[in-house]
Amino acid sequence: MNCESVKSRLSLLLYGELSFHEEEQLEQHLSECLVCSKWMQRERIMHAALDLSHAEAPPALLAQCRRDLLAGLRTQSEVRSADWLGLWQRWFTAGSWLKPVGAAALLAIGFFTARLTSSDPGFGSGFGQAGVTAARVKLVEPGESGQVRITLEETSRRQVMGRVEDQDIRQLLLRAAQDGADPGLRGDSLDLLKGKSEALEVKQALQRALLSDPNPGVRMKALEALRPFAGDNEVRSVLAQVLLKDEHSGLRTQAIDLLVMNKPRDMVSVLQELMQREDNDYIRLRSQRALREMNASVETF
Amino acid sequence: MRDETALIRAAQGGDADAFEQLVYSYDQSVLRLAFNLIRSQEDARDIYQEAFLRVHKNLHTFRFDCSFHTWLYRIVTNLCLDHLRRRKVRREEDLVVQTEDGPKDRLDSVPETSADANPQHRLLNGELRRRMEQVISELTPRERAVFQMRHYEGMRLRAIGEMLGTTEEAAKNCLFRATQKMRTALGEFT
Numbered sequence: 414m415n416c417e418s419v420k421s422r423l424s425l426l427l428y429g430e431l432s433f434h435e436e437e438q439l440e441q442h443l444s445e446c447l448v449c450s451k452w453m454q455r456e457r458i459m460h461a462a463l464d465l466s467h468a469e470a471p472p473a474l475l476a477q478c479r480r481d482l483l484a485g486l487r488t489q490s491e492v493r494s495a496d497w498l499g500l501w502q503r504w505f506t507a508g509s510w511l512k513p514v515g516a517a518a519l520l521a522i523g524f525f526t527a528r529l530t531s532s533d534p535g536f537g538s539g540f541g542q543a544g545v546t547a548a549r550v551k552l553v554e555p556g557e558s559g560q561v562r563i564t565l566e567e568t569s570r571r572q573v574m575g576r577v578e579d580q581d582i583r584q585l586l587l588r589a590a591q592d593g594a595d596p597g598l599r600g601d602s603l604d605l606l607k608g609k610s611e612a613l614e615v616k617q618a619l620q621r622a623l624l625s626d627p628n629p630g631v632r633m634k635a636l637e638a639l640r641p642f643a644g645d646n647e648v649r650s651v652l653a654q655v656l657l658k659d660e661h662s663g664l665r666t667q668a669i670d671l672l673v674m675n676k677p678r679d680m681v682s683v684l685q686e687l688m689q690r691e692d693n694d695y696i697r698l699r700s701q702r703a704l705r706e707m708n709a710s711v712e713t714f
Numbered sequence: 715m716r717d718e719t720a721l722i723r724a725a726q727g728g729d730a731d732a733f734e735q736l737v738y739s740y741d742q743s744v745l746r747l748a749f750n751l752i753r754s755q756e757d758a759r760d761i762y763q764e765a766f767l768r769v770h771k772n773l774h775t776f777r778f779d780c781s782f783h784t785w786l787y788r789i790v791t792n793l794c795l796d797h798l799r800r801r802k803v804r805r806e807e808d809l810v811v812q813t814e815d816g817p818k819d820r821l822d823s824v825p826e827t828s829a830d831a832n833p834q835h836r837l838l839n840g841e842l843r844r845r846m847e848q849v850i851s852e853l854t855p856r857e858r859a860v861f862q863m864r865h866y867e868g869m870r871l872r873a874i875g876e877m878l879g880t881t882e883e884a885a886k887n888c889l890f891r892a893t894q895k896m897r898t899a900l901g902e903f904t
């Protein structure tokens with residue numbers, strides 16, 4: 414092996430991409446040839462230098478790409494839904510059973526349009542199930558002239574509009590305020606109901622959310638909505654429970670601020686109990702001061 | 715963490731979460747490859763999007779006769795090569811990127827990372843880096859792709875050949891030519 418062919422293979426040697434035999438020959442040569450070992454050194458430096466021209470993609474770019482992809486997948490699944498819709502329209506227009514039930518068919522198409530092109534909730538659950546799975550096949554049976562009749566069961570999506578005062582609207586909001594799966598929906602619902610918190614059912618829903626919603630953001634919204642009722646006995650008892658039991662110190666802080674606004678004699682035992690268990694300094698201080706102002710002992714005996 | 719085969723099968727069956735997991739386990743290196751090959755954030759973003767949309771659309775055709783990694787990178791490298799070939803025609807200025815503050819030398823936006831901490835690296839900065847960018851931008855798209863995947867992504871030539879739809883030997887020749895061009899161009903620095 415001459416020096417020129419050794420020199421040209423040095424890079425492949427560094428990459429470990431030579432055959433065992435070639436590698437053996439090269440190393441043999443390098444151990445004996447000073448000129449080529451110099452070349453090898455330069456080759457190493459070049460490899461190191463090349464490392465410099467490599468850049469990680471900026472993290473913001475990755476985040477942006479993921480968002481784009483999400484949107485892109487959504488569009489893709491909508492396109493597929495539209496394909497399926499096209500199929501339905503062909504069925505309806507070609508099928509002999511369209512004519513007697515024209516109006517119903519159009520209605521059904523409208524129904525599917527609403528369901529299938531409504532935007533998917535997102536990456537997590539949407540794009541895999543667009544189209545056929547939007548409706549469940551309930552029954553299949555042979556129809557006239559070689560056709561089949563398929564009965565589908567579907568959940569549809571529709572919009573209703575109205576004021577929070579409307580009983581139906583309010584019932585929907587109250588139901589949404591308890592939607593187990595979606596804290597965002599629960600929070601938005603509470604926000605809308607907030608203006609009507611003098612209604613007993615709304616106030617109860619807010620208290621329920623404040624005590625037992627698993628999401629602290631939703632509990633905070635409920636607490637804010639109940640602020641005007643901080644003098645109300647029932648609400649005070651809920652706030653006391655928050656103060657003693659909620660694991661979120663921000664909520665406990667809000668609760669104590671509301672509870673100690675005017676010398677709360679009914680709260681003495683709650684505040685004393687609080688002093689036993691609270692480790693948040695601000696809350697302890699507020700509680701201590703309120704107890705002193707009421708000439709109550711800071712500790713229970 | 716589910717094993718990859720299970721993940722792929724689930725994604726093929728329409729499991730969106732599985733698809734998401736699959737994307738997230740590869741997308742960082744896909745983006746890095748595209749970004750370094752194409753040298754433009756905007757275009758790398760397009761490649762990322764197009765690649766994973768294709769994966770999503772064609773995943774049902776994946777038959778496990780090569781690794782998912784190979785299958786995915788075949789899609790990505792093809793998109794990158796097409797892009798580089800189109801750009802060759804457009805004769806775009808490689809080293810200058812458009813930013814909000816006007817055109818900017820791309821090298822200024824390359825993070826210096828460990829380079830500054832290492833005295834040997836510091837010597838290699840500046841003019842050499844500039845020259846290196848120039849040489850890399852002058853490689854043919856295939857040479858560039860092979861070099862990128864071998865040098866920076868550490869892939870074996872056999873896998874690279876498979877991804878580019880060619881043989882290990884052809885990939886080796888590409889790498890050989892690429893390093894020779896670089897050695898010639900960078901000779902005076904080393």
Ligand SMILES: [Zn+2]
Nearest residue numbers: 416446448449
């Ligand atoms: Zn020699």
